[in-house]
Amino acid sequence: MPKRRLKELCINKEWCKGCGICIEFCPKGVLELDTQDKAVPVRNEDCVVCRLCEMLCPDLAIDIVEEEEAE
Amino acid sequence: MPVKDYIRERFFPHIWCSGCGHGTVLNVLIRVIERLGLNKSDIVIVSGIGCSSRIAGYLDFHTMHTLHGRALAFATGIKLNRPELNVIVPMGDGDALAIGGNHFIHAARRNIDITAIVMNNRIYGMTGGQYSPLSGYGIFASTAPYSSVDQSFDVAELAAAAGATFVARSTTYHVNEAAQMIQKAILHKGFSVVEIMSQCPTYFGRKNRQGDAVDMLKYMRDTTTPIGSGAKGQNPELIERGVFVNKELPEYCSAYDEVIRHAMEGR
Numbered sequence: 578m579p580k581r582r583l584k585e586l587c588i589n590k591e592w593c594k595g596c597g598i599c600i601e602f603c604p605k606g607v608l609e610l611d612t613q614d615k616a617v618p619v620r621n622e623d624c625v626v627c628r629l630c631e632m633l634c635p636d637l638a639i640d641i642v643e644e645e646e647a648e
Numbered sequence: 649m650p651v652k653d654y655i656r657e658r659f660f661p662h663i664w665c666s667g668c669g670h671g672t673v674l675n676v677l678i679r680v681i682e683r684l685g686l687n688k689s690d691i692v693i694v695s696g697i698g699c700s701s702r703i704a705g706y707l708d709f710h711t712m713h714t715l716h717g718r719a720l721a722f723a724t725g726i727k728l729n730r731p732e733l734n735v736i737v738p739m740g741d742g743d744a745l746a747i748g749g750n751h752f753i754h755a756a757r758r759n760i761d762i763t764a765i766v767m768n769n770r771i772y773g774m775t776g777g778q779y780s781p782l783s784g785y786g787i788f789a790s791t792a793p794y795s796s797v798d799q800s801f802d803v804a805e806l807a808a809a810a811g812a813t814f815v816a817r818s819t820t821y822h823v824n825e826a827a828q829m830i831q832k833a834i835l836h837k838g839f840s841v842v843e844i845m846s847q848c849p850t851y852f853g854r855k856n857r858q859g860d861a862v863d864m865l866k867y868m869r870d871t872t873t874p875i876g877s878g879a880k881g882q883n884p885e886l887i888e889r890g891v892f893v894n895k896e897l898p899e900y901c902s903a904y905d906e907v908i909r910h911a912m913e914g915r
């Protein structure tokens with residue numbers, strides 16, 4: 578199976594309440610809290626598209642967009 | 649469909665506190681409904697009153713936000729009248745098992761095809777942190793400042809004893825497992841109960857010195873184990889997660905239809 582690749586990791590800053598759940602439980606440490614206590618992706622290249630952050634987020638603030646598989 | 653197609657976006661950001669597990673239950677439920685490919689207008693969400701019960705307002709299906717503890721009574725009426733619809737009843741632990749305890753056991757006993765999701769944060773969140781029948785011995789609450797002397801129900805054991813034909817438990821830490829349990833429960837024909845252990849950092853977490861939402865999720869990770877695991881043998885205190893009951897019995901609406909057919913025969 579080809580490696581899954583991240584196209585975009587969108588955080589809805591209006592909805593994020595800075596609980597830190599995505600940051601703590603991302604297996605690859607992709608996210609951090611910014612100075613306004615909002616989650617931001619900082620190491621997109623390490624993301625394995627497991628979508629754990631997307632489903633754990635209590636505020637529905639994370640949207641993971643996967644790269645379409647190459648032909 | 650993207651998540652936004654399943655919610656009433658005008659009510660977001662939602663009212664729940666930062667890190668509230670109820671938001672994760674909402675998130676998981678949406679993913680399950682997306683996976684099952686259910687038509688939005690074939691789903692009815694019926695809730696009572698509580699922080700948890702607010703979930704009905706956020707979902708863009710048929711929804712009813714009813715009375716504290718009475719959601720299953722309303723849901724029973726809807727299901728009997730429109731058995732082709734998927735009726736899902738998310739409830740708080742107080743809503744389901746304090747004021748609503750009688751509705752809960754009798755819905756289970758009848759085996760009506762409804763999916764009950766108990767969002768168990770072991771406290772009354774909405775009204776300021778009073779203890780619930782699921783708080784348990786030794787737990788601190790605004791009504792138990794010296795700790796509770798009440799024992800708690802085990803939701804899964806209670807539901808099974810009352811006759812529910814599908815009973816499962818997971819947590820807001822184990823989101824993929826929780827999704828599987830809710831998916832099986834929705835597909836099950838009969839009364840299904842899924843307990844999702846959830847965190848209320850604002851009251852339960854603070855009063856019981858369990859820390860913030862992240863700490864509470866770690867706590868659920870470390871104090872639960874899959875049914876029948878070796879870890880349970882070593883540490884009987886661990887709470888089991890998984891499917892406890894999955895059996896077939898006549899479903900209430902179908903049985904009722906049979907009676908009507910039978911009664912009409914000689915006419």
Ligand SMILES: Cc1ncc(C[n+]2csc(CCOP(=O)(O)OP(=O)(O)O)c2C)c(N)n1
Nearest residue numbers: 698699700716740741742743771772773774
């Ligand atoms: C008949 C009635 N009694 C009491 C209340 C007050 N009340 C509102 S929510 C609630 C309990 C909420 O706790 P729970 O059901 O566990 O949900 P949570 O808020 O923790 O999600 C109570 C007692 C009410 N609204 N109606």
Ligand code: SF4
Nearest residue numbers: 593594596597599634
């Ligand atoms: S889990 Fe959601 S709300 Fe919490 S910090 Fe991450 S994006 Fe923000």
Ligand code: SF4
Nearest residue numbers: 603624625627628630
């Ligand atoms: S999808 Fe998985 S690896 Fe990627 S940021 Fe989310 S949790 Fe981390």
Ligand code: SF4
Nearest residue numbers: 664665668699773848
């Ligand atoms: S009071 Fe507790 S249950 Fe209610 S929204 Fe806040 S964290 Fe959630």
